[in-house]
Amino acid sequence: MTDQTKFLLPEDKLPKAWYNLAADLPVALPPPLHPGTGQPIGPDDLAPIFPMAVIAQEVSTERWIDIPEPVRDVYRLWRPSPLIRARRLEKALGTPARIYFKYEGVSPAGSHKPNTSVPQAFYNQQEGVKRLSTETGAGQWGSSLAFAGSLFGLEVEVFMVRISYNQKPYRRALMETYGATCIPSPSPLTAAGRAVLAKDPDSNGSLGIAISEAVEIAASRDDTKYALGSVLNHVCLHQTVIGEEALAQMEMAGATPDVVIACTGGGSNFAGLAFPYIREKLKGMNVRVVAVEPTSCPTLTKGRYAYDFGDTGHLTPLVKMHTLGSTFMPPGTHSGGLRYHGMAPMVSHVAELGLIEATAYPQTECFAAALAFARAEGIVPAPESSHAVKAAIVEAEAAKAEGKARTILFNLSGHGHFDMQSYTDYLAGKLKDPDYDQVALDRALAELPAVG
């Protein structure tokens, strides 16, 4: 063991292909269904909203999918991202554990999201699309698509969940700096938004509502396609550059993780780090894989595994996933990117197969962990990423209690530089741990679509 802290891959070790876990799943993923017919959907059903290259990736079972050279060229602006050993945090915790984190906050937008916004913008541009519509929770995805749109000459329209729009004005400024338009959701611009506003004019909004608005715009305009920042297979696929790099970097560090950890909103940064490790686990690697979510929106830990809509307005196909019900409104916490009722079908599937574990923590415990991390390592985590930090610290403390070393790898999916209001609120003792409304959850689950 050396005292090396950063494990950096040269640019020529940037992965040449994304890894598709669908090729190695012991049981095939249940297909998405058409909500009208209950039958599996085909490419034509998705063609109004996605470009063909993306649809092909969505259903592919090829193990490796080449990353186009123009996409790798943009990736080179910040990738390969660093793997860092959190030596100072280990010391502060007095743990025998070795803690490594993959840092995705080095991207221009500050998170893992450009790993997929760049290829999505590229494929749309290749197919002649001029405009993209999308949703964003905390604003990380919206600014990532705005960034990618600016590189590939696409207009970008972002529906931003209203509570985050109010909490994070500089995310909107960042989107506008990249040339995009940012609209608070629910908005009066769409039927889906108007329906929510009619019932609740002060609605905080949710990712489910913002998705409905963005899909409605794409479905109703010939010049516009929709881009999704998480959940779907192609998004998880694009994120696997994280795990492929991490495997090589952990080898440089001479370490194999006992546990791999990431936070889960729609599941994409988790998939990005975890899926290459699940491949290795299926081949015999002894590794636990842990997904971390907020107790206020406990999709994997309390949700039902069922077919459901991806959005609140019921414009999307039905996908089989852990869900709190598409009408469930999570309380307004500071981790906007984790306030989603569903989970990536592929992440849900591997949870059902027992290949991963899931755990949940309240936001104040995550902020406490984020502070400990920032004070030891210097990086201020995004509130979403602080859930992974919390789980990593829990593992490190368990190692200390057992008096045994263990190697922990977690994904620090983004920095929190645009989320400082949440840190201000936390430091002022104003942050609460709002519980979800059990009656509302039961009602949302009771409204799950019947699938024969």
Ligand SMILES: Cc1ncc(COP(=O)(O)O)c(C=O)c1O
């Ligand atoms: C920094 C960060 N981490 C995690 C997430 C959660 O999304 P996902 O589960 O798709 O990685 C988000 C979503 O906005 C985010 O901004």
